[in-house]
Amino acid sequence: MRKLQKLLDKHNCQPGRVFSFNARTQTITYVPEELKNKDGRLALLHEIAHMKLGHFTYKYDVELLDLEQEAWDETRSLAQENGIEIDEDHIKECLLSYDNWVTKRASCPTCGAYSLQRSDNVFGCFVCDCYWEVNDRKDRQVKKKIISAIKSTSGKTQEFVKSPKSKSAVSCFLFFVSSIGSFLTYR
Numbered sequence: 781m782r783k784l785q786k787l788l789d790k791h792n793c794q795p796g797r798v799f800s801f802n803a804r805t806q807t808i809t810y811v812p813e814e815l816k817n818k819d820g821r822l823a824l825l826h827e828i829a830h831m832k833l834g835h836f837t838y839k840y841d842v843e844l845l846d847l848e849q850e851a852w853d854e855t856r857s858l859a860q861e862n863g864i865e866i867d868e869d870h871i872k873e874c875l876l877s878y879d880n881w882v883t884k885r886a887s888c889p890t891c892g893a894y895s896l897q898r899s900d901n902v903f904g905c906f907v908c909d910c911y912w913e914v915n916d917r918k919d920r921q922v923k924k925k926i927i928s929a930i931k932s933t934s935g936k937t938q939e940f941v942k943s944p945k946s947k948s949a950v951s952c953f954l955f956f957v958s959s960i961g962s963f964l965t966y967r
């Protein structure tokens with residue numbers, strides 16, 4: 781526990797309700813009660829990893845997946861350095877939650893094809909010419925609003941049901957500065 785306290789002091793950590801890293805203020809929020817279990821300790825190391833790696837912004841969802849992968853690699857080294865148990869299954873689940881989130885956003889609401897991200901929140905399908913906008917919040921279900929489509933009603937919002945096991949769409953909260961300078965909340 782003394783090692784954990786040292787980590788908390790060293791990395792500008794504040795108690796809060798979720799594990800998060802704010803890239804703009806370079807602060808980490810942690811959930812004190814959850815440091816008692818190993819997933820909580822790993823979550824803290826994971827946020828420290830984002831901070832140490834200087835993660836600040838991303839434009840496309842695939843870049844976000846790379847950042848998450850990098851952060852978990854760094855989390856493994858931090859865990860080793862600090863004598864904290866590594867739970868590979870937990871790491872796999874966290875990475876999968878991001879992967880699922882990215883896939884949901886990129887799947888065409890009209891024909892289901894995996895499509896191309898055109899900007900921060902807009903996707904376009906190669907197959908059926910459908911364009912849609914997605915919501916930003918990573919602690920909410922993925923929502924898509926069709927903004928132009930040949931074969932479908934525009935303005936239709938499609939919702940995806942989260943897996944009942946996970947309380948949120950993805951596993952760690954990050955506050956990144958988006959490429960257009962506004963604030964992106966990402967979990």
Ligand SMILES: [Zn+2]
Pocket residue numbers: 888889890891892893905906907908909910
């Ligand atoms: Zn399509």
Ligand SMILES: [Zn+2]
Pocket residue numbers: 826830848851952953954
């Ligand atoms: Zn993360």
